[in-house]
Amino acid sequence: MSLTDLAVLGLLSEQDLHGYELQKRLADLSGTRVSFGSLYPALSRLEREGAVRAVDDVTGTGTAPLPATGSLAGETAAFRAALRQVRRGRRGRKVYGITDAGRARLAELLEAPADDDRAFPLQLTFLHLLPTSGRTRILERRRAQLAERLAAVEARPLDRTATRWRRALAAHEAESLARDLAWVDGLIAGAAESPEPAASVESATEPAGAVRPDTVTTNGGTTA
Amino acid sequence: MSLTDLAVLGLLSEQDLHGYELQKRLADLSGTRVSFGSLYPALSRLEREGAVRAVDDVTGTGTAPLPATGSLAGETAAFRAALRQVRRGRRGRKVYGITDAGRARLAELLEAPADDDRAFPLQLTFLHLLPTSGRTRILERRRAQLAERLAAVEARPLDRTATRWRRALAAHEAESLARDLAWVDGLIAGAAESPEPAASVESATEPAGAVRPDTVTTNGGTTA
DNA sequence: CGACAACGTATCGATCCGATATATCGAGTG
DNA sequence: CACTCGATATATCGGATCGATACGTTGTCG
CATH class of the missing domain: 1.20.58 (Methane Monooxygenase Hydroxylase; Chain G, domain 1)
Structure with a gap:
């Protein structure tokens, strides 16, 4: 059904994220801009349905991917900010993770x-x-x-x-x-002629980092 | 703003129509399918705002276009049916026409x-x-x-x-x-290099029936 | 230190759409 | 003739969407 659900679950299947970050990634990934007016209600609904779950904000605890902003200063700043956030209350920043039910729903969508x-x-x-x-x-x-x-x-x-x-x-x-x-x-x-499915929605925690670019796109010089 | 408003007002600027017919024309004209769930509320809203006005169902009174079913019997039958409809209640068939305010709104949209x-x-x-x-x-x-x-x-x-x-x-x-x-x-x-505007939204009651096809469109016939 | 932009969550009103209900009509069909 | 069926036709409901907006936090720059 819902377009937003597909986008949210797809992104969360790769990594735990919070709302604001979800939107940014989505804008980069495909042209599809999901407005906050859709995103936050969708997250609430998905949480209510058990497809996603609010997890601890682990930003900084070892294995966390931490997107790599590109600038060194930015990264360290974000890191220190994250530490402080855990310490003090700090409004929101609810990080969501996908559940098994969510993975099933994703496969369906x-x-x-x-x-x-x-x-x-x-x-x-x-x-x-x-x-x-x-x-x-x-x-x-x-x-x-x-x-x-x-x-x-x-x-x-x-x-x-x-x-x-x-x-x-x-x-x-x-x-x-x-x-x-x-x-x-x-x-x-x-x-x-695809080699083999590197990761499926059923096989849960596979990082799928080794997806080879491969030769692509049927070329296209004939245009213009 | 509204996509539906533009479609409705555009079609009504050419001819008085009722909801069902509006949708059919729209499907032919462009791929844009406007659902009834959008169309009827939009018509109500536009009427409330004074952009369109319910007009008498003139089906059969002289100058009416009356799509021409092709068969004589069919046409007379439709005629008698129309008479009966006016006489008895007959559910709905609200025919809408565009107003001057509607024309202004159309130009805006x-x-x-x-x-x-x-x-x-x-x-x-x-x-x-x-x-x-x-x-x-x-x-x-x-x-x-x-x-x-x-x-x-x-x-x-x-x-x-x-x-x-x-x-x-x-x-x-x-x-x-x-x-x-x-x-x-x-x-x-x-x-x-367009010759001249045949009809504009400002010039109100012009029937615009004489819109010449003109030399057009990088030719066509190559299909099929 | 104070203004400002970026980050971040959240809600409201208007709108949009698929599904559905309702009703009439003409054309078959037995 | 009664019956059904498909096209015509209007209308509403619930859920989803979106733009605007509000509000709070954090870091940056002058």
Whole structure:
């Protein structure tokens, strides 16, 4: 169902995070900006449903990843800040972690929905969490969806009331859909020869750090 | 602001319509499907605000378009049905027409928003209602928006945690944005040499039935 | 030290949408 | 003729979303 749920659970499956950080990561990861007005209610709901759990803010206790801000000064500053935060009360900074139920829900969301267009980029973003069969299933479904939409656009009447812009729009939409279709076809071909699923949602704590870039993207010099 | 408002007012500026018909036209005109759960509340709101007005259901009274079913029997049957409907209560079939305030609001919506991606296709659909200067302004704004987004995508970190799918996604997004950008550039060039605005939102009661198709759209027939 | 930006959580109102309820009509179909 | 079925047509509900906004903390810079 929910777009936000998929994004939140996907990110938390990799690392414990708090709300603000979740949003920043998401903006980097895909263009999908989830507003705070969606994010915080979603986190509350997911916590109520048992999919996520508020964990101790471990920022600084040994194994914590601590995102690496890039600047040394920034990192040490953040570190000292974190220490102080644990000591004094400090408003909020609720760090969430995913639960087993949440992982199950994530697996469900990764496969099922596809109604919203913004869902597919998110599914792709976390596609590595699925076994090969699941990956192909998602890509095939997207392919079918695009094909259907393309057929619908090409079947549109385009009667005498059509202005030049309406015509241009229809033509461009058809072209974009055709191109997306070809791109997904490339992804499907690439997924078939995928070496092996490095980590799945079922196998819990695998860090999945060794995902090789691989040769990608069906090239594309013919454009321009 | 509202996507639905733009669609409704745009369609009503061409012809009086009722809710169900509005949705059908919209599905044909652009891929944007407006659900009834949005449409009817929007119509109520627009009526409350004075942008649209419920008009008499003129189905059959002389100049009415009456879609023409094709069969004679069908038409007379529809005619008699319409009479009966007016006589007896007959549930609903509220036909709406646009008011001057609505036309003003439409002009406003056609120019201003652009925050939602689904807004631009709608703006294009009704672009002929604006004078040339307005058209160029909208297209330029879209161009700027796309350029900004493209820059953002290209500036995305893409660190070591990136899977092949994340890379493919980023590359595809960049390519799509670049293509859209080029397309909009073409539209801008085409808008500059546009002959003259056939009808504008300011000139009120013009039926605008004589919108000439014009020489158009980089040709078409190549499909299928 | 005081202004200011960045961080961080949270809520409100308006809106949007899928699902659903309700009702009428024309076209079959037995 | 009664019956169903699908298209037409309006309407509402609950859940989700989002932009705006409020509020508090922390670090930075002049």
